[in-house]
Amino acid sequence: MKVPFNYLNFEFKNNKKIISEWKKLIRSTDYTLGKYVYKVEKKFSEYFDCKYVIAVNSGTDALILALKSLGVKPGDEVITAANTFYATAGAIVACGAKPVLVDANDNYQIDEKLIQRHITKKTKVIIPVYWGGAIPNIKLIMKIAKKNKLKVVEDSCMAIGGKVSSKHPGTFGDIGCFSFHPLKTINAIGDAGMICTNNKKIYDWAIKYRNHGMKDRDNIDYWGVNMRMQPLQCVVVLEGLKRIDKIINIRNKNAKFLDKNLGKLKNLVKIPKRDKNNTETFALYMIRANKRNNLLKFLNNNGIEAKIHYPKPLCLQKPYLKYKQKYISKNVIKQSSELITLPVHQYLSKKQLKFIITKFFEFYKFT
Numbered sequence: 001m002k003v004p005f006n007y008l009n010f011e012f013k014n015n016k017k018i019i020s021e022w023k024k025l026i027r028s029t030d031y032t033l034g035k036y037v038y039k040v041e042k043k044f045s046e047y048f049d050c051k052y053v054i055a056v057n058s059g060t061d062a063l064i065l066a067l068k069s070l071g072v073k074p075g076d077e078v079i080t081a082a083n084t085f086y087a088t089a090g091a092i093v094a095c096g097a098k099p100v101l102v103d104a105n106d107n108y109q110i111d112e113k114l115i116q117r118h119i120t121k122k123t124k125v126i127i128p129v130y131w132g133g134a135i136p137n138i139k140l141i142m143k144i145a146k147k148n149k150l151k152v153v154e155d156s157c158m159a160i161g162g163k164v165s166s167k168h169p170g171t172f173g174d175i176g177c178f179s180f181h182p183l184k185t186i187n188a189i190g191d192a193g194m195i196c197t198n199n200k201k202i203y204d205w206a207i208k209y210r211n212h213g214m215k216d217r218d219n220i221d222y223w224g225v226n227m228r229m230q231p232l233q234c235v236v237v238l239e240g241l242k243r244i245d246k247i248i249n250i251r252n253k254n255a256k257f258l259d260k261n262l263g264k265l266k267n268l269v270k271i272p273k274r275d276k277n278n279t280e281t282f283a284l285y286m287i288r289a290n291k292r293n294n295l296l297k298f299l300n301n302n303g304i305e306a307k308i309h310y311p312k313p314l315c316l317q318k319p320y321l322k323y324k325q326k327y328i329s330k331n332v333i334k335q336s337s338e339l340i341t342l343p344v345h346q347y348l349s350k351k352q353l354k355f356i357i358t359k360f361f362e363f364y365k366f367t
C-alpha cells in the first residue's frame, strides 16, 4: 500500500472552479495588485480577525517585510527558534541582522525559558515559530518581549487554521507571517504569503514597501521592492480559505488516531504533549522514535512516505556556524536524530492510517 506525503494531486484534482476564475482574471487583465489581491486581503483579515493584511509573494517575503517594517537593520540581533526552516533565519540575514537561535523544548518549539539569556543590548525582535504547525508558548513570549521592550514577529507560516485558545496564530505579536507554499495548510499552485497586523503605522509603511515605496503611480515615498502576491495565486488561496477549517479538523482527527495508537509503543515512540485549549494544524506530524534511521528506511520500503524535518538542523548549517554562539541548541541537535514526520493529510483513508500503525508495530516487533 502507498501512503504518500505529497497530496497535491488530490488537492487540485477538481480544479474547475480555479480554472474558471483564472479565465475571468485573464479577461480582466488585472494582473498586478487589483481586485483579486484586495479580495484576498479582505477575506483573510476577516478570517484572522486582524485589522490589516498584506498579500505578498511568499512566507519568506512576509518575514522580510515584517522585519523591515520594524526597522531591523545591520547591527541588530533577532532571536528565533533553532527548530525552524532556513527562511526564518534567512529573512533576518536579508535585513542585515544576526539570527540568534534558541533551543527547543520537548514539543520541538522554542523554549521560552531560555529566551531571556539570549537577549542583549542589540536584540530588537523575537520571532517565535509555530514549528510544524504546533503552538509555542506565545502568551509567555509576549510577556518576555514586553518586559524587555522587544517587538514580536510571529512565524506562523505553518499555522494557518490553527488556534491558540480562541485566537489565530499570528495575531498576538506586532506582525504575523504566513506562507501558502504548496506543502502548507492552504496550498498555492506556486508561492504566496501574507502578513497581518493591527498596527496602522506598520501597515501604512509595509503596504508601500511591498510596491516599490509608491505613494501613487508617479511618486515614491521611499525605496521599496516588488513583493506583490500574484492574482493567479489569490484565486487558489481564496478557494483554500473556504475549506481550511474542515481540512484542519480532518488532520486533527488523523493525528489523534496516530497519537493514540503509536502511543501504545511506550519507550519506543514519544508523542509530544497536546494542549486541549489549542488547535495545531499538523503541517508536519512529528514524533520521536527509537532507531529512527532504520525505521525511516523500513517505512519508506513499505510505501509509507515518512520524512525527516530536518536531519541537519539550522543551528548546524554552514552559514550559522560562522556566528559566535554563546549557547548550543542541545535539544534540537538530539531531536534531529530522533524525529520522524509521518503523512497526516486530509486525503488519507482509515486503511492507510491503520497501515502506518501496523508497520510501526511490525518494525518494533511489538505485540
Ligand SMILES: Cc1ncc(COP(=O)(O)O)c(C=O)c1O
Binding pocket: 058, 059, 060, 061, 084, 085, 087, 088, 129, 130, 131, 155, 157, 158, 178, 179, 180, 181, 191, 192, 193
Ligand atoms: C517555519 C517557516 N517559515 C518560513 C517559511 C517560508 O515560506 P515560503 O516557502 O512561502 O517562503 C517556511 C516554509 O517552508 C516555514 O516552514
